[in-house]
Amino acid sequence: MSAQSDTVLSLDTGTAAPLVPTPRRIIGTNDLLPVNFLARGARAARTIARIVIPVSGKPGYVGYGTGFLIGADLMLTNNHVLSDPAVAETATAEFFYELDTDGRPAHVIKVKAAPRTVFLTHKPLDYTIVALEPLEGGRLPGDEFGVNRLNCEPGQGSLGQPVNVIGHPAGRRKEAAIRNNLITELLTDRIHYGTDTEPGNSGSPVYDDQWQVLALHRAAVTGANEGVRISSICAHVRDQDLTRQAADRLRDAGIL
Structure with a gap:
């Protein structure tokens, strides 16, 4: 459109008046991000799996959680998802339980x-680190899907900072929460945020906008959701x- 045709109808006179340019471009907070935010998020999503756990004593019933790779064959999730080696022994991590770019179910x-290889858990901090078996052909999961390199330095995150959560709410195909998600409270071992989650999101990574893991999502609390600080x-x-x-x-994995 040419500058001469940039007009708006005046309510006072009923005549066409020039559209006056304004230098204002940011409405409220600045929500602009580098376009590689999307590609980096897609790369992070490859490391995240749905965890499927058969329910003891109830044939055909399963429970769901989420976990993500932090090492070549190490997955991080919640203690309340995989509470002990016996439970973990029955669990399966399903990578790419999601829709592909054409909206079709991806190949899972x-x-x-493999809890006999590595199994670390702690109920108060609600985390479990468990090893995974190699893939067919012997490659390790992290070599195939990628790894989240954890930043163990304390003090990560700030009030009002946006966060992003990827996981399997209610056991559904992988979903991302990337809108209206701000840190609302910072505690010694935990952070609170306003991100939408559901049961099944337990064990999801809580990312910042650089796709660095800030916390391990664990539960809802009054008026917010809660994650355990990676540090x-x-x-x-x-x-x-x-x-x-x-x-x-x-x-x-860079944790020790």
Whole structure:
């Protein structure tokens, strides 16, 4: 449209008046992001799986959670999703349980948990780290799907900061919450945020806009959702008496 045709009807006179340019471009907060935000989010999503757990004593019934890769064969989820090695022994991580770019169901890759290799858990911080079996052909899941390199430094996150959560709400195909999601409270070991989640999101990564994991989503609290700080999980892991297998893998993952 040419400058001469940029007009608006005046309500006072009923005549066409020039449309006056304004320097204002940002409405409220600045929501502009680099376009690679989308590609980096898609890359992060590859590391996230639906966890399927058969319900003991109820044939045909299963429970769902979410987990994400933090090492070549290490997955992080909640203690209340995988509470002990016996439960983890029955669990399967389903990668790409989602819709593809054409809106069709993607090809799902199922990987069994391997708690006899590595299993670390802590109920108060509601986390579990469990090993996964290799894929067909021997490649490790993280080598195929990617890994979330954890930043274990304390003090991550700030009030009002946007966060993004990817997981499997109610066990559905993978979904992302990237709108109207702000940190509302910062606690010693936890953060609260206004992100939409449902049961099944337990164990989801809580990302910042650079797709760095800030917290492990665990539950709803009054007026918000809650995640456990990654820095608190790292600090607790570092205080444990670890097996050599666990220590080697956690060191490779940059946690030790």
